[in-house]
Amino acid sequence: MTSALINVPAKAKRGDIIEIKTLMSHIMETGYRHTATGEVVPRDIITSFACRYNGTEIFRADLFPAIAANPFITFFTTATASGKFEFEWIGDNGFSETASASISVE
Numbered sequence: 001m002t003s004a005l006i007n008v009p010a011k012a013k014r015g016d017i018i019e020i021k022t023l024m025s026h027i028m029e030t031g032y033r034h035t036a037t038g039e040v041v042p043r044d045i046i047t048s049f050a051c052r053y054n055g056t057e058i059f060r061a062d063l064f065p066a067i068a069a070n071p072f073i074t075f076f077t078t079a080t081a082s083g084k085f086e087f088e089w090i091g092d093n094g095f096s097e098t099a100s101a102s103i104s105v106e
Contacts, residue, residue, distance in 0.1 A: 006087060008101035012079035020051065021074045024089050024097065030065040046091040049073055054083035079105045
C-alpha cells in the first residue's frame, strides 16, 4: 500500500518563495539484503520524482537504492500564478503514483 502526503500552501502572494513538501509511503527495498535462507530480496525503489506547476516541470529528482524508506522530498519555488501542482513518482516493478494540490496566488 502506498500513499502520498503533500504540503503546499493554499494561498501565496505573487512572487513569494513557497516551500513544497512531499512524503511517499514506500518500502524502498535496496536489492542488497538477503532473507534468512540467503535469497536476495528483490530491489523495489522509487527511481524518479517530478513536480509540474501549471503543466511546466519545476523540479525533478532521480532516486537510488541509498534513499530511505518513505522518501521525504522538500523544495522551494516561486508562486507565479494560481493553479495546480502535479506530483509523480515512478519506480521499479511498474510503480507509478500521482498526486496534485492547488494554490491561489494573489
